[in-house]
Amino acid sequence: MPATPTGPHYDITELNAPWDTVRAPIVMHHGIGTNAGIWSGWLPVLAPHHRVVRFDTRGFGRSHGAWHAGTTMDELVGDLMQAVAHAGAPKVHLIGESLGGTVALAAALRHPERIA
Numbered sequence: 001m002p003a004t005p006t007g008p009h010y011d012i013t014e015l016n017a018p019w020d021t022v023r024a025p026i027v028m029h030h031g032i033g034t035n036a037g038i039w040s041g042w043l044p045v046l047a048p049h050h051r052v053v054r055f056d057t058r059g060f061g062r063s064h065g066a067w068h069a070g071t072t073m074d075e076l077v078g079d080l081m082q083a084v085a086h087a088g089a090p091k092v093h094l095i096g097e098s099l100g101g102t103v104a105l106a107a108a109l110r111h112p113e114r115i116a
Helices: 034-048 072-087 098-112
Strands: 010-013 026-029 052-055 093-096
Touching: 010 034, 026 034, 026 072, 026 098, 034 052, 034 098, 052 072, 093 098
Parallel strands: 026 052, 026 093
Antiparallel strands: 010 052
């Protein structure tokens, strides 16, 4: 699982055939107290049709960088957008759970040109 410049680790799963129609990748953001593994059950359903990017937000799972009371929404959106950059497409679908959903909404508002 590679790391982004600020430390969050991400994982890319892609099971579609090379001749399949290219669809927008899906970036998944977990909530507090979990990690990217929370999305594992969705991989057999989504990965045959989309590139799936899961990442561990700072302070969780395999990510570096600490979660602290001063962590800002700007930092969290920045981390998410780094994962979006690794999706390899101009636009992505965002899926978020709990805090991940809040960050996904903030990212969509700040970067609508990147969200499918």
